[in-house]
Amino acid sequence: MNILDQIKEELPWLGNNEIYDLTRGKPSPNQLLLSQKLIESISQPFEMDGVDLRNYGTPEGIKPARNLGSTILGTEEEKTLALDNSSLTLMHQILACSYFLGFNSSKLTPESKFICLVPGYDRHFKLLENFGIEMISVPFLENGPDIEKIKEFIAKDSGIHGIVCVPRHSNPTGHTFTDEQVDQIFKAVQPNKENFMIIWDNAYACHDLKETIEQSSASIIANRNGVEDNLFILGSTSKITLAGAGISFISSSTKNLDQFISYRNSLTPAPNKMNQGLHAKIFSQVSIIDHMTELKKLILPKFELVESYLLNLKKMNLCEFASPTGGYFFSFESSNNNAEEIINTCGEVGLKLLPVGSCFPYLKDPNNSNIRLAPTFPNIEDLEKCMEIFSKVVIKLN
Amino acid sequence: MNILDQIKEELPWLGNNEIYDLTRGKPSPNQLLLSQKLIESISQPFEMDGVDLRNYGTPEGIKPARNLGSTILGTEEEKTLALDNSSLTLMHQILACSYFLGFNSSKLTPESKFICLVPGYDRHFKLLENFGIEMISVPFLENGPDIEKIKEFIAKDSGIHGIVCVPRHSNPTGHTFTDEQVDQIFKAVQPNKENFMIIWDNAYACHDLKETIEQSSASIIANRNGVEDNLFILGSTSKITLAGAGISFISSSTKNLDQFISYRNSLTPAPNKMNQGLHAKIFSQVSIIDHMTELKKLILPKFELVESYLLNLKKMNLCEFASPTGGYFFSFESSNNNAEEIINTCGEVGLKLLPVGSCFPYLKDPNNSNIRLAPTFPNIEDLEKCMEIFSKVVIKLN
Numbered sequence: 001m002n003i004l005d006q007i008k009e010e011l012p013w014l015g016n017n018e019i020y021d022l023t024r025g026k027p028s029p030n031q032l033l034l035s036q037k038l039i040e041s042i043s044q045p046f047e048m049d050g051v052d053l054r055n056y057g058t059p060e061g062i063k064p065a066r067n068l069g070s071t072i073l074g075t076e077e078e079k080t081l082a083l084d085n086s087s088l089t090l091m092h093q094i095l096a097c098s099y100f101l102g103f104n105s106s107k108l109t110p111e112s113k114f115i116c117l118v119p120g121y122d123r124h125f126k127l128l129e130n131f132g133i134e135m136i137s138v139p140f141l142e143n144g145p146d147i148e149k150i151k152e153f154i155a156k157d158s159g160i161h162g163i164v165c166v167p168r169h170s171n172p173t174g175h176t177f178t179d180e181q182v183d184q185i186f187k188a189v190q191p192n193k194e195n196f197m198i199i200w201d202n203a204y205a206c207h208d209l210k211e212t213i214e215q216s217s218a219s220i221i222a223n224r225n226g227v228e229d230n231l232f233i234l235g236s237t238s239k240i241t242l243a244g245a246g247i248s249f250i251s252s253s254t255k256n257l258d259q260f261i262s263y264r265n266s267l268t269p270a271p272n273k274m275n276q277g278l279h280a281k282i283f284s285q286v287s288i289i290d291h292m293t294e295l296k297k298l299i300l301p302k303f304e305l306v307e308s309y310l311l312n313l314k315k316m317n318l319c320e321f322a323s324p325t326g327g328y329f330f331s332f333e334s335s336n337n338n339a340e341e342i343i344n345t346c347g348e349v350g351l352k353l354l355p356v357g358s359c360f361p362y363l364k365d366p367n368n369s370n371i372r373l374a375p376t377f378p379n380i381e382d383l384e385k386c387m388e389i390f391s392k393v394v395i396k397l398n
Numbered sequence: 399m400n401i402l403d404q405i406k407e408e409l410p411w412l413g414n415n416e417i418y419d420l421t422r423g424k425p426s427p428n429q430l431l432l433s434q435k436l437i438e439s440i441s442q443p444f445e446m447d448g449v450d451l452r453n454y455g456t457p458e459g460i461k462p463a464r465n466l467g468s469t470i471l472g473t474e475e476e477k478t479l480a481l482d483n484s485s486l487t488l489m490h491q492i493l494a495c496s497y498f499l500g501f502n503s504s505k506l507t508p509e510s511k512f513i514c515l516v517p518g519y520d521r522h523f524k525l526l527e528n529f530g531i532e533m534i535s536v537p538f539l540e541n542g543p544d545i546e547k548i549k550e551f552i553a554k555d556s557g558i559h560g561i562v563c564v565p566r567h568s569n570p571t572g573h574t575f576t577d578e579q580v581d582q583i584f585k586a587v588q589p590n591k592e593n594f595m596i597i598w599d600n601a602y603a604c605h606d607l608k609e610t611i612e613q614s615s616a617s618i619i620a621n622r623n624g625v626e627d628n629l630f631i632l633g634s635t636s637k638i639t640l641a642g643a644g645i646s647f648i649s650s651s652t653k654n655l656d657q658f659i660s661y662r663n664s665l666t667p668a669p670n671k672m673n674q675g676l677h678a679k680i681f682s683q684v685s686i687i688d689h690m691t692e693l694k695k696l697i698l699p700k701f702e703l704v705e706s707y708l709l710n711l712k713k714m715n716l717c718e719f720a721s722p723t724g725g726y727f728f729s730f731e732s733s734n735n736n737a738e739e740i741i742n743t744c745g746e747v748g749l750k751l752l753p754v755g756s757c758f759p760y761l762k763d764p765n766n767s768n769i770r771l772a773p774t775f776p777n778i779e780d781l782e783k784c785m786e787i788f789s790k791v792v793i794k795l796n
Contacts, residue, residue, distance in 0.1 A: 024454065024667075032452040036444050044442075046434050054430040056422065056641040084482060085670045092665035096494060100528050126664035130498050243454040244668035266524035267490035269422075270642035272483045272673070 003396045007349050011388060014349055020386045021352040025171070025328035026377040027243050031298050034291070035241045038282050045277040053273040059261050061247075062273055064280035069249030071288060072205050073235045074217040080251040081261070083271045087236040087248040088123055091199060094232055094250070095131050097263040098197060104255045105229040106197040108133065112161040115153060117145050119331055119359030119370045121171040124164050124201070128361075135361035136160065140173050142322070144181045151188040162197035163189065168215060169204035172331040172359055172372040174324025179216045186225040193227055200233045206292050207239060208326040209300045219251065228253045237279060239328065240291065247272075247279050302375045302383050306330055309387040318394050330373040331359070334394070337368045341397055342390075351389040401794045405747050409786060412747055418784045419750040423569070423726035424775040425641050429696050432689070433639045436680050443675040451671040457659050459645075460671055462678035467647030469686060470603050471633045472615040478649040479659070481669045485634040485646040486521055489597060492630055492648070493529050495661040496595060502653045503627040504595040506531065510559040513551060515543050517729055517757030517768045519569040522562050522599070526759075533759035534558065538571050540720070542579045549586040560595035561587065566613060567602035570729040570757055570770040572722025577614045584623040591625055598631045604690050605637060606724040607698045617649065626651045635677060637726065638689065645670075645677050700773045700781050704728050707785040716792050728771040729757070732792070735766045739795055740788075749787040 001009070008014050046053055049063050060066065061082025070077040083090060099108040113134040116125060128135055138149045145165070154160050165185070167177045177185070189196050200218055222231040231253075237246030250260070283291075303324070310330065313319045320333040334342060340356040347353070357363035359372050373390070375383055399407070406412050444452055447461050458464065459480025468475040481488060497506040511532040514523060526533055536547045543563070552558050563583070565575045575583070587594050598616055620629040629651075635644030648658070681689075701722070708728065711717045718731040732740060738754040745751070755761035757770050771788070773781055 026454050027452075029450065029453075032444075032450070036452060039442065044437065046430075052427065052430070054425075054434060054640045054643065055427075056424050056636075086666040086668075088664075089487075089666045092494070093490075096490070100530060123664055123667070130661065130664050132498060238454075238667070242452045242672060244666075245452065245670045245672040263528065266486075266521055266528050268484040268487045268642075269521070269636070270484075272643045272670070274640060274643035275670070275673070 003345065004348055007389070007392050007396060011392060013385070014389070017350070019350055019352060020378065020382060020389065022373050022375065022378070022386050023352050023354050024377070025239075025374045027239060028298065028377050028379065031295055031376070032242060034294055038286060038291070039278065042281050042285060044274065045281050046274075048277045048280060051273065053277045056270040058273060059264060059270060061271055062276050062280065064284070065247060065276035068280055068283055069235065070251070072237070073202055073233055073249055073251055074205070074215070075219050075233060075251035079219070079254060079257065080249055081257060082276050083248050083250065085245055085248060085272070085275065086238070087201065087203065087234040087250070088127065090234055090248050090250050091124070091201070092127060093264065093267070094197070094260060095127070097260055099131060101259070101263055103197070103229070103259050104253070105193060105195065106161065107195050108161055108197070111159055113157065113159050115150055115160060115163040116361050117165060117170070118361070119172055119372065120164070121166060121201070122354070122358045125361045128164070137361055140175055144175050144177055145185060147181065147184045147188055150185060154188055154192055158192055160192055161195050162199060164199040164201065166201045166203060167218065168202060168212070169207055169324060169327025171203065171327065172329035174322050174327055174329065174331065176212055176325065177215065178213060179221065182215070182218060182221050183225065186222055186227050189227060189230065190225065193230055196230045198227065198231045200231060202233055202235045203239065204327040205235055206288055207328070209296055209303055210325040212325040229256060232256065240288065241279060241282065245275070247276050299376055302380060305380065305383055306373060306375045306387060309391050313391060313394055316395070318398055328374060328376055330375065332371040332373055334369045334371065336398060338397055339365060339368050339371050342393055343371060345393045345397060346389060349389055349393070351386055401743065402746055405787070405790050405794060409790060411783070412787070415748070417748055417750060418776065418780060418787065420771050420773065420776070420784050421750050421752050422775070423637070423772045425637060426696065426775050426777065429693055429774070430640060432692055436684060436689070437676065440679050440683060442672065443679050446675045446678060449671065451675045454668040456671060457662060457668060459669055460674050460678065462682070463645060463674035466678055466681055467633065468649070470635070471600055471631055471647055471649055472603070472613070473617050473631060473649035477617070477652060477655065478647055479655060480674050481646050481648065483643055483646060483670070483673065484636070485599065485601065485632040485648070486525065488632055488646050488648050489522070489599070490525060491662065491665070492595070492658060493525070495658055497529060499657070499661055501595070501627070501657050502651070503591060503593065504559065505593050506559055506595070509557055511555065511557050513548055513558060513561040514759050515563060515568070516759070517570055517770065518562070519564060519599070520752070520756045523759045526562070535759055538573055542573050542575055543583060545579065545582045545586055548583060552586055552590055556590055558590055559593050560597060562597040562599065564599045564601060565616065566600060566610070567605055567722060567725025569601065569725065570727035572720050572725055572727065572729065574610055574723065575613070576611060577619065580613070580616060580619050581623065584620055584625050587625060587628065588623065591628055594628045596625065596629045598629060600631055600633045601637070602725040603633055604686055605726070607694055607701055608723040610723040627653060630654065638686065639677060639680065643673070645674050697774055699778060703778065703781055704771060704773045704785060707789050711789060711792055714793070716796055726772060726774055728773065730769040730771055732767045732769065734796060736795055737763060737766050737769050740791055741769060743791045743795060744787060747787055747791070749784055
């Protein structure tokens with residue numbers, strides 16, 4: 001009997017043709033319901049802080065929304081802009097601004113290279129690739145970024161003009177950078193600081209599920225290292241309120257923000273301030289911390305479930321994985337270097353996973369070992385079935 | 399007595415230090431109140447057409463919003479995407495997509511040139527300039543675009559890779575292109591159609607204030623001329639519902655839209671579908687036509703007021719202007735070629751106007767004659783004061 005038939009025999013409920021999906025880091029409907037209830041409990045404001053939310057203008061975002069962003073990102077309100085619904089779109093716009101106009105300490109060219117910590121976020125890599133930027137992979141070590149490697153690459157190549165990081169609950173590995181590591185990264189980039197962009201995507205800034213180390217503000221560490229003009233901190237409420245309908249934030253030096261606002265004035269008459277007002281009002285009624293605590297109650301059991309399955313596989317010497325203390329993902333490392341086979345086999349029995357290599361530049365996983373698991377979207381019963389399928393496949397393919 | 403003192407003496411109410419402003423095409427608070435009331439009369443939907451509006455996904459926009467876009471733009475629903483809050487941001491993204499990846503029949507390069515009808519929209523020009531695109535000005539003739547000039551330029555230069563047009567109530571001249579003119583423009587671009595982008599910003603598609611000629615769908619005329627892969631139609635509800643908080647649309651060939659969605663997938667996980675659902679619900683309760691009729695009642699008296707002042711100046715041989723049948727602007731042409739002086743003098747007595755040259759690429763008005771007047775934002779009493787100041791200045795500077 002071939003493996004597919006064996007799995008189907010051992011998991012008879014597979015016959016129902018249902019498709020299970022662990023591809024994308026999407027909030028579950030019950031997470032979204034929490035935000036929906038908050039939205040339904042207030043009325044949409046049309047004016048706030050003396051600003052008509054219904055009209056054009058206020059390109060930097062309204063003050064209460066900027067304040068919200070600074071709270072989430074741990075930045076200064078005056079150096080934090082509140083903008084539209086996607087921080088990824090802001091990354092597109094800051095890359096474009098650097099490429100075509102330049103910032104004080106960043107001017108991308110068709111020959112620019114970026115350091116990418118791997119495994120990392122697929123859309124970051126695709127976005128950089130689309131700008132023609134050459135990506136240099138630097139694998140994570142067990143305890144965080146391989147700073148010696150970063151230092152080495154930068155020391156020998158003045159054409160490296162940037163790095164992209166997710167400093168807390170990194171997607172997908174779950175790493176949270178220590179202050180010491182942040183300090184070392186900011187020191188490592190100094191040789192190229194005349195033209196260097198640190199993209200600091202703090203997407204999971206307040207998404208702790210378990211005890212997680214405290215982090216100082218990256219802005220302060222950047223100031224101390226004289227790289228404040230190189231640092232672009234991004235974030236959003238996408239995984240706090242509604243995915244795709246939240247608001248995004250950017251924090252950088254005043255010089256950079258002035259240049260960015262000037263560039264943005266050519267590509268939008270204004271951010272959506274109605275949504276900013278809505279968000280500001282929501283978080284004047286409930287604190288971010290309390291809301292995240294409610295979300296945690298829904299997400300943590302799913303993480304514990306996935307972890308129990310992966311621990312079992314690890315005990316069988318079939319994988320390695322880091323136990324994340326927050327964020328949205330697990331990063332599975334096959335000990336047999338057969339990620340592609342696992343992914344394909346899962347697909348054949350109804351569990352969708354991202355294609356092999358998705359967490360790497362150019363979709364190339366050098367070890368054919370990494371699989372990102374995104375456990376938040378399915379309900380816990382379906383998630384258990386996902387993990388049953390996944391474990392079964394990993395074991396059968398041993 | 400110098401001119402400033404004369405004006406202040408003749409308009410004694412100027413002493414109150416109030417600032418009058420005719421710079422930007424912003425809806426007035428009472429226009430916005432109409433939309434606010436519509437929003438307040440419904441509840442925000444969280445699910446529509448089987449789609450969870452609260453989550454990521456549906457990169458092409460929800461069906462009812464795409465339908466709304468196709469109604470406004472006169473395009474096919476399947477070839478119309480509904481996206482975020484700014485069509486200008488979509489223009490930025492399609493230019494970037496063409497520049498870095500290319501569309502089927504458009505690949506911008508650092509040497510690309512664009513034809514710009516002048517006077518035109520300042521943000522279009524700044525956006526093109528920021529991409530390093532060389533802009534070639536083609537002045538409007540009395541009855542519309544100078545198609546012979548367009549033909550001439552394109553025939554002799556294969557490096558011209560695009561044109562940007564506002565085909566109905568053009569900003570600021572108010573021209574509305576006839577089907578015959580559209581047909582001729584689409585024929586004129588054919589020599590470069592292997593690499594040509596027609597940006598068709600239909601921002602004022604349903605913003606008639608007086609009887610305006612009917613227009614066939616630009617898509618149909620493009621198809622007939624074999625330039626469907628060159629045409630990118632843009633629009634939004636910014637001046638229908640809320641400025642900055644509406645939804646935007648793009649229509650093009652299926653090939654182009656597929657490429658654009660694929661590009662967009664690197665720069666956003668999803669459009670804001672909550673806002674799309676809100677808009678779809680609003681316009682299931684009230685028709686666009688009825689809503690625009692209500693808006694017209696507020697805007698038309700302002701246009702009539704401005705027109706009466708300009709007619710008076712025209713009779714004195716101090717200016718030319720076209721009488722717009724809709725849109726948001728008047729385009730004043732000084733007969734004395736002293737636009738800069740008029741603008742500066744107005745500024746000194748408290749009336750803000752856009753800097754000279756604002757409606758031209760590189761801010762260069764070759765005749766120093768054009769001033770854009772945006773009459774929608776002030777209330778009618780303030781608008782009358784604006785026009786009193788403006789007329790007085792124009793007359794005094796004769």
